Amino acid sequence: MSVSLEVDGSPAGCRAASRDIRTLAGWVGASSDMLAASMRTACGAWSGSSSDAFTDFAKERIHRADELHEELLLFAAAMEGLGLGLADVKAEMRRARNIAAGHGIPVGANLPEVGEITLEPGQEGPLDHAVGVANRAREHETRLQSAWQESLARVSKLVWDPAEISALVASTGKSLSGPLDKLSNLPGLSDVDPSHLAATAKNATGLLQSAFSTVTKGIDDALPGGPRVGPIPLIMLMNPHLMQHVMVTKAVKTASPPAARKIDAAIKGYGRGIQKVGESYCKAPSKVVEFAFDKAKAPGDVGESAGKSSKHIGVMHSATCKFVEHDGALKYTDLLVEATDAK
Amino acid sequence: MSGFEIDLDEIEGLPRPMRQYQAALLASNTLPSPDTGASTATTRAAIDRITALTGSFATDLDQSADGLDAVVATYRSTDGQMNLWFEQFQAAVIFE
Numbered sequence: 001m002s003v004s005l006e007v008d009g010s011p012a013g014c015r016a017a018s019r020d021i022r023t024l025a026g027w028v029g030a031s032s033d034m035l036a037a038s039m040r041t042a043c044g045a046w047s048g049s050s051s052d053a054f055t056d057f058a059k060e061r062i063h064r065a066d067e068l069h070e071e072l073l074l075f076a077a078a079m080e081g082l083g084l085g086l087a088d089v090k091a092e093m094r095r096a097r098n099i100a101a102g103h104g105i106p107v108g109a110n111l112p113e114v115g116e117i118t119l120e121p122g123q124e125g126p127l128d129h130a131v132g133v134a135n136r137a138r139e140h141e142t143r144l145q146s147a148w149q150e151s152l153a154r155v156s157k158l159v160w161d162p163a164e165i166s167a168l169v170a171s172t173g174k175s176l177s178g179p180l181d182k183l184s185n186l187p188g189l190s191d192v193d194p195s196h197l198a199a200t201a202k203n204a205t206g207l208l209q210s211a212f213s214t215v216t217k218g219i220d221d222a223l224p225g226g227p228r229v230g231p232i233p234l235i236m237l238m239n240p241h242l243m244q245h246v247m248v249t250k251a252v253k254t255a256s257p258p259a260a261r262k263i264d265a266a267i268k269g270y271g272r273g274i275q276k277v278g279e280s281y282c283k284a285p286s287k288v289v290e291f292a293f294d295k296a297k298a299p300g301d302v303g304e305s306a307g308k309s310s311k312h313i314g315v316m317h318s319a320t321c322k323f324v325e326h327d328g329a330l331k332y333t334d335l336l337v338e339a340t341d342a343k
Numbered sequence: 344m345s346g347f348e349i350d351l352d353e354i355e356g357l358p359r360p361m362r363q364y365q366a367a368l369l370a371s372n373t374l375p376s377p378d379t380g381a382s383t384a385t386t387r388a389a390i391d392r393i394t395a396l397t398g399s400f401a402t403d404l405d406q407s408a409d410g411l412d413a414v415v416a417t418y419r420s421t422d423g424q425m426n427l428w429f430e431q432f433q434a435a436v437i438f439e
Contacts, residue, residue, distance in 0.1 A: 008378065008380035013377030014379065017375050017377045024372060024393075027364070038360065041354075041357060046353075046354055047348045054407075054414075061403050068397070082379060083377075149382060155393060156388070158392060159396075
C-alpha cells in the first residue's frame with residue numbers, strides 16, 4: 001500500500017495565530033493588572049458596602065482574567081508547537097520524497113512501497129528507507145494532532161462566569177441572599193413561576209412597575225425630602241440601575257438563564273428610557289415637563305428642591321414601556337409616562 | 344453614613360483606563376483560525392470560544408466603568424446625602 005506524502009495544516013498559519021493569541025493574552029494580563037490597580041485606588045478612596053461590592057466584582061474578574069491569561073499562553077504555546085511540528089512532518093515527507101526520487105523511483109502524491117512497483121537494481125533499499133521516514137513522519141503527525149486535541153479540549157471547557165454552569169443545573173430556588181434580603185418583599189417576585197417565565201419575560205412591565213413602586217418607597221424612606229420630579233425621586237431618574245431591579249433578575253436567573261437574559265435586556269432598556277427622562281429634566285426642566293408630563297401645567301416644588309428652576313411640574317403616576325421580541329430578545333421600544341396635573 | 348466615604352475625584356478617574364483596555368482587548372480579539380489539518384474545525388471552535396471569553400472580560404470592564412460612572416453621578420446628584428439603604432442598593436444593583 002502506497003504511503004501518502006501529503007500533510008494537511010499550515011505551519012505559518014499556526015505561527016501567526018499563536019502570535020496573535022499571545023498578543024491577546026498580553027492585553028488580558030495587562031487589563032487584569034489595570035483592574036487590580038483600580039481596585040487598590042478604590043480601596044483607598046472609597047469605603048462602604050458599594051465599595052465592597054466593587055472590590056468583590058473586581059477581584060472576581062481579576063482572578064478570571066489571570067486564569068484566562070494563563071490559558072491563552074498555554075494555548076498559544078501549543079499552537080506554536082503544532083505549527084513547528086507540522087513543519088517538521090512536512091520536511092520529513094519531503095526528505096522521504098527526495099530519498100526515493102534521488103534513486104530514480106517515481107514519486108507522486110504517494111510513495112510506493114516495495115512490491116507495488118517494479119524496481120530497478122539498487123532501488124529497494126532507498127525505497128524502504130523512504131517509506132520508513134514517511135511512516136515515522138505520519139506517526140509524528142498523529143501524535144501532534146493528539147496533543148493538539150488535548151489543548152482544544154481544555155479550551156472547550158473554559159468559561160468566563162462559573163455561574164453560567166451552576167445556573168444551568170440549578171434548581172428553581174427563589175431565595176435571595178446578601179443585600180437582596182432587604183428587598184425580598186418585592187411585590188410579584190415570590191410569584192415568579194419558572195414554568196411561566198416565557199410569559200413573564202413578555203410581560204416584564206408588570207414586574208417593573210412593582211419594582212418602580214418599591215424602589216420609590218424605599219428612597220422615600222431613606223431620603224425623605226430629597227429632590228423629586230413629581231412623585232419620583234430625582235435619584236431614581238438619574239440612576240436607572242435602581243430600576244434594573246437585580247432582585248428579579250437574580251431570582252429568575254436561578255430558575256432560567258435564557259429567560260433571565262431576556263428580562264435583563266428588557267429592564268436595561270427600560271432603565272435607559274427612565275434615564276432619558278432624568279437627563280432631560282436636569283438639562284431643561286420645562287421641556288421635560290412638556291415631554292414627559294404632556295399637558296400638565298401645575299407648579300410644583302421639584303425644581304427648587306433639585307436646585308433647578310422649573311415652572312411647570314406635573315405628577316407622574318406611572319412609567320411604562322413596551323417591549324417587542326426581536327431575534328429572540330426583548331427590545332425596549334417606547335416609554336410612556338402617565339401624568340396628571342399636580343393640582 | 345454607616346462607614347460610607349468616597350473621594351469622587353479619585354473614583355471618577357477609574358473608568359477611563361477601563362474603557363481604554365476594553366477597547367484594546369476588543370481590537371486584539373479578532374483571531375485567525377489556522378489550517379491545523381484534521382482538527383481545523385475544532386480549532387475554529389476553540390478560537391471562537393477564546394474570543395467569546397475575552398469578549399466577556401471586555402464586557403465586564405465596560406460594566407465596571409459604567410458602574411463607577413453611575414456611582415459618581417449618583418453620589419454627586421445626592422449632594423452628599425447617603426445612607427446605608429441606598430448604599431446597599433448601589434452595591435446590589437451596579438456590581439451584580
